[in-house]
Amino acid sequence: MAACGRNESVPNQRDEHKKEIVHETENNGTNQTEQSILSDFFMKDGAIAEYLGIGNEYAQYNSRTQWLNDHYVNVYEDNGGTVMLRTFRIEENKVVVVKEISEAYDDYLPTENELDQLNPVYTYLQLPLKTGSEFDGWKVIEDSLILSTPYKQFENVIVIEINNEDHSVTRKYFVAGLGEIKREFTMQEGKEKTTITSVLEKIN
Numbered sequence: 001m002a003a004c005g006r007n008e009s010v011p012n013q014r015d016e017h018k019k020e021i022v023h024e025t026e027n028n029g030t031n032q033t034e035q036s037i038l039s040d041f042f043m044k045d046g047a048i049a050e051y052l053g054i055g056n057e058y059a060q061y062n063s064r065t066q067w068l069n070d071h072y073v074n075v076y077e078d079n080g081g082t083v084m085l086r087t088f089r090i091e092e093n094k095v096v097v098v099k100e101i102s103e104a105y106d107d108y109l110p111t112e113n114e115l116d117q118l119n120p121v122y123t124y125l126q127l128p129l130k131t132g133s134e135f136d137g138w139k140v141i142e143d144s145l146i147l148s149t150p151y152k153q154f155e156n157v158i159v160i161e162i163n164n165e166d167h168s169v170t171r172k173y174f175v176a177g178l179g180e181i182k183r184e185f186t187m188q189e190g191k192e193k194t195t196i197t198s199v200l201e202k203i204n
Contacts, residue, residue, distance in 0.1 A: 038090050041125060041179040042073050048204040052150055053079075055196035066107065072098075072115050074108055089115070094126035094135070125174070129158050138162045147173060149181060150201040157181070178203075 043049060045067040053059025061079035068074060070090075077084045085104030089096050098118035099108070126135035133140045142159035158174045166187070173182035181200040186193065 037176075038093075038095050038125065038127070039070075040176045041095065041174055042067075042075070042088070043178055043203070049200060050202040050204075051198040052201040053196075053198050055194065059196050059198045061198060068109070068115065069112060072112075076104060087115070087118070088124060089118070089120070095124040096120035097122055097124050125160075129174075141171075145173070147175075147182065149199050151181070151203065154181060 043063075043065040045065060047065045049063045049065075051059075051061050051063065053061065058079040058081055061077050064076045064078075066074040066076070068087075073088050073090070075086050075088065077086075082102045083104045084102050085099065085108055086097050087099035087108065089098050098115070098120055100121055123136045123138075126133075129140055129143060131140055131143045138160045139162070140158065141161045142157065144155070145157040145159055147154045147157045154175045156175065159171055160174070161169060161171045163169055168185060168187040171182075171184040171186075172180055173184075175181050178200070183198050185196045188194075
């Protein structure tokens with residue numbers, strides 16, 4: 001199983017250079033303009049979030065968000081067995097993972113030049129985040145879901161889904177201002193259906 005605001009220093013710099021990604025979608029013959037700021041799909045610098053796990057001992061984890069600059073952010077996930085690091089690059093219309101390693105017990109603090117040399121590993125999110133949109137095998141299946149979590153009830157939740165090669169299904173739930181608030185992995189073996197869930201419970 002593979003995370004409000006901003007802090008007082010780095011986010012202020014981001015606000016000066018932050019781009020509003022404007023895209024148009026066609027709805028019943030009418031063009032609608034919608035603004036998306038991809039940096040809003042991550043928590044503030046230093047935020048520690050706790051996720052309740054259901055279905056597997058490693059589904060419960062804590063995440064820590066570490067902003068490196070306006071375009072790069074580290075997220076460390078500690079599930080009690082290992083610490084997984086993912087480094088994200090925020091590009092013009094998508095977010096890509098440029099580094100993903102386990103056993104990441106020390107902070108990863110490369111230079112900006114070193115970060116820019118990293119190649120994308122995979123796409124994490126891509127605009128437009130509207131129902132029916134697809135990217136890298138993922139499909140947006142909801143863009144305005146109401147979701148209750150142990151932390152609070154959210155509106156306008158975006159849900160993306162992928163069908164894996166082993167016929168399992170992975171879903172991720174996102175909300176602007178926080179980012180990933182839930183993930184769900186479902187596998188069907190004969191008549192047996194197994195679902196493993198991690199859902200936001202607390203933010204420190």
